[in-house]
Amino acid sequence: MIRLENVHKAFANGHAALAGVDLEVARGEVFGIIGRSGAGKSTLVRLLNGLERPSTGSVAIDGTDVASLSGEGLRTLRRRVGMIFQNFGLLSSRTVFDNVALPLRIAGADKARIAERVPELLARVGLADHGAKYPAQLSGGQKQRVGIARALATGPDILLCDEATSALDPETTRSILALIADLNRELGLTIVLITHEMEVVRQVCDRVAVLHAGRVVETGSVAQVFLDPKAAETRAMLDEGGDHGPIAFDGPIVRLTLRGDAILQPVLTRIARETGTDFAILDGRIGRFKDASFGQLTLGLAGGDTVAALAALRQHGEVSE
Ligand SMILES: Nc1ncnc2c1ncn2[C@@H]1O[C@H](COP(=O)(O)OP(=O)(O)OP(=O)(O)O)[C@@H](O)[C@H]1O
Ligand SMILES: [Mg+2]
Numbered sequence: 001m002i003r004l005e006n007v008h009k010a011f012a013n014g015h016a017a018l019a020g021v022d023l024e025v026a027r028g029e030v031f032g033i034i035g036r037s038g039a040g041k042s043t044l045v046r047l048l049n050g051l052e053r054p055s056t057g058s059v060a061i062d063g064t065d066v067a068s069l070s071g072e073g074l075r076t077l078r079r080r081v082g083m084i085f086q087n088f089g090l091l092s093s094r095t096v097f098d099n100v101a102l103p104l105r106i107a108g109a110d111k112a113r114i115a116e117r118v119p120e121l122l123a124r125v126g127l128a129d130h131g132a133k134y135p136a137q138l139s140g141g142q143k144q145r146v147g148i149a150r151a152l153a154t155g156p157d158i159l160l161c162d163e164a165t166s167a168l169d170p171e172t173t174r175s176i177l178a179l180i181a182d183l184n185r186e187l188g189l190t191i192v193l194i195t196h197e198m199e200v201v202r203q204v205c206d207r208v209a210v211l212h213a214g215r216v217v218e219t220g221s222v223a224q225v226f227l228d229p230k231a232a233e234t235r236a237m238l239d240e241g242g243d244h245g246p247i248a249f250d251g252p253i254v255r256l257t258l259r260g261d262a263i264l265q266p267v268l269t270r271i272a273r274e275t276g277t278d279f280a281i282l283d284g285r286i287g288r289f290k291d292a293s294f295g296q297l298t299l300g301l302a303g304g305d306t307v308a309a310l311a312a313l314r315q316h317g318e319v320s321e
Contacts, residue, residue: 001027001190002048002158007057009043009214017043019214021057030184030191030290032201032222034237035211041194044211045160048192049081050074061158079107082151086163088143090135096122096146097131103153121149125179141172148179152187159183161193165200177204181290198238202226204290210234222289227257227296247282249300254310256297258317263295271312276304 002025009018017040025031035041046052047059050066059066061077069077090099100121101114109117122128125145135143144164151159161180165173181204183189193205201208201222209219210231218231229235247253258267263286268279280300287294295317301309313319 001025003060005058007054010055017214021216023209027190028188029206030204032205032208033194033211034201034208039211040214041211042162045162045194048160050077079154080156081158082156083160084147084151084164086166088147090146092135096133099146100149100153107154121152125149140168144176158190163194252301252306254299255320256299256313256317258295260292262316263293267316271309275309277306277309278302
């Protein structure tokens with residue numbers, strides 16, 4: 001649905017924000033773009049709705065080159081592509097109702113249509129009773145819900161989210177991500193989600209691209225990128241928040257990756273009993289992706305029949321030494 005081919009973007013000051021980006025987003029997926037500050041994420045997302053044009057290369061939506069659009073073509077594109085922002089971008093002097101109505105007014109909707117559509121949109125984001133309030137009377141999470149209702153007003157089929165949860169606490173972030181996942185499922189919206197947090201990617205995305213210094217350094221399913229990162233930049237981002245110094249252990253060290261129901265099995269104790277090998281858990285994470293569970297443990301093997309223990313571990317998950 002969205003295809004970027006060899007996209008370069010340099011600004012007037014000569015700074016190359018994007019340096020050869022290739023990317024494909026399929027219809028109906030939640031696609032994450034993760035990268036550090038300055039990686040080029042916002043620049044990339046602004047190319048998708050025609051706010052910026054690539055210096056070279058092409059950005060196509062359903063096969064139409066975005067850069068070739070102007071006038072009515074560009075207006076149609078902007079109705080198809082909704083966007084939400086980190087700082088919500090609401091008009092503080094307008095009520096919630098009027099903020100959501102704005103794109104409808106711009107699109108020429110009449111009063112009756114607006115009176116019908118805005119309450120539907122507010123109900124969809126869980127703000128049915130808040131239409132008469134002003135943004136200052138809302139929490140951050142509620143403001144982002146208004147932002148989402150406004151983005152949905154023109155019936156888009158693509159939703160761009162630029163750090164949409166970065167200003168929110170973890171619990172509110174989860175509720176907004178759950179709403180975004182619902183919209184993806186129920187309306188079939190294709191979602192491009194920009195973030196600097198791997199946690200956000202883990203919770204809602206199907207696939208992810210890692211952007212670093214204007215280039216995609218890695219792309220794949222969330223499970224692939226999260227459990228078996230290839231690029232050094234991806235590993236560095238995953239290690240953030242963890243305390244991963246070098247591990248000193250006197251014996252073989254392996255990484256065990258379990259997927260799906262395998263995490264529910266009492267694998268380690270059983271193998272320890274059968275092989276006489278004891279396990280030290282040196283590092284680990286257990287959790288959920290959008291629609292699958294995972295566990296990843298770094299294990300130190302001590303004593304017993306370690307060859308048999310390794311073979312037994314391999315029957316339950318992926319093992320790397
Ligand atoms: N209009 C502009 N003129 C000149 N340079 C710009 C412009 N917009 C962005 N840049 C530069 O391009 C690079 C990428 O910026 P961009 O905003 O895309 O990064 P980002 O990944 O969204 O960062 P953040 O996570 O901080 O939002 C930065 O070095 C930035 O300074
Ligand atoms: Mg940005």
